[in-house]
Amino acid sequence: MKIDRGEVERVARLARLKVTEEDAERLTGQLNSILSYMDKLNELDTSGIEPMAHALPLQTPFREDRAGESLDPDEALANAPLRQGAFFVVPKVF
Secondary structure, three states, X not given: OOOOHHHHHHHHHHOOOXXXXXXXXXXXXXXXXXXXXXXXXXXXXXXXXXXOOOOOOXXXXXXXXXXXXXXXXXXXXXXXXXXXXXXXXXXXXX
């Protein structure tokens, strides 16, 4: 699969990125290099290989999920800069 410069400009427009002529040319080359490498990887026989989520064999330590004591609302809100009843008051997010 080959990406042309028009496709790079279209994706940049969709992502609302301002891309110069020079950047569009450079990105076209870089994306095509990535895609040709992926084509090369697709040629490999991976039928006997299990999928993995990480390149290194990591073990996630799990613990038993148990219900415990809850904090008293006054204790939980003791250091809150602003509070309203039993709730934190935070700035509005737009």
